[in-house]
Amino acid sequence: MSSPSESPTQTLADSAISRAPRQGRSLASFRRMLDATKALMLERGSEDFTLQDVSDRGAVSIGSIYLRFESKDRLLHAVIAEELQNIVEKERELIEGILAQSSSLADFLPRYVDGYSGFLATHAQLLRTIMQRASLDPAVSAPGRETAQKSADLSAKAILTFRDEIRAKDAERRAHAVFRIVFATAARQFGLGSTAESADDKIWDTVKSELSVMALAYLQYEG
Incomplete structure (x- = not known):
């Protein structure tokens, strides 16, 4: 209980x-x-x-x-709950590792974009199935939202490690916005919330390399 x-x-x-x-x-x-x-x-x-x-x-x-388990649904719930918990812990380990290698925001962002997009690529297959279930099953939708929020908070907190380099007045809002932009862009590439046909490796290679540059400029813009 x-x-x-x-x-x-x-x-x-x-x-x-x-x-x-x-x-x-x-x-x-x-x-x-x-x-x-x-x-x-x-x-x-x-x-x-x-x-x-x-x-x-x-x-x-x-x-x-x-x-x-009284039903297949309950078995799926157990697997999904375990996977969501594992995803948060693995993401935490990933970000801590990137931070340990980064001495500045300019160091961190390209490593973060590359590492986080690789992380999503690795987990995309199962995440797609979980997201499909969450769209129909209220028991899964709340844990899904919780995991998404934890993911956002982990990334934003990591970006804010370099708060002294962020010139924007609302640093926290910009840090969260950077995560959303990175996630949305990578998620489209790996078919999370979209169709697999929307992915384009050539476009993604270009966009991924530019994402960290755009994020750095956005975080350091004073307006």
Whole structure:
């Protein structure tokens, strides 16, 4: 049962499981259920698979799946919640690594644009499926929004590490705007919120190299 202060993503994770595993063998079986479901989501690029597919892929019985999850939706909720939590932590590690290599805003921005766009490319396949589910499932939409906000806050905070170099009066607003611009541009390239056909590698190579230049000029503009 969730507490009033629990995050939407943790609430999704907690409510997904009917009976939590406690011993080694059941924990291993539970892990195979989640891994098999995630593998099928990546392989199919959708939720177009059955619990029998999960059973076969994960070498777990249908009865074992229903012991832990009352439905396929609940199993998907568990996988999505775990993935959203992992994404935030991996993104935090990525940004901390970029900051450690950067001594100025001009150093940071190209590394950030390149690193963050690569991060989205790596996770795009699963993120597309999660976003499709979030558009139809209120239980997933709130955790999705929470993850998006955490992502924005992580990037903006990193940009604001170089606050002394930002000449704009409202530095926080500009930092968040830079994240939104970078995300929106990269997301289009990798088919997040758009069709895969909208991607163009040649255009993206040019735009990516210029994004950090535009972001730096925008952050240092005093108007």
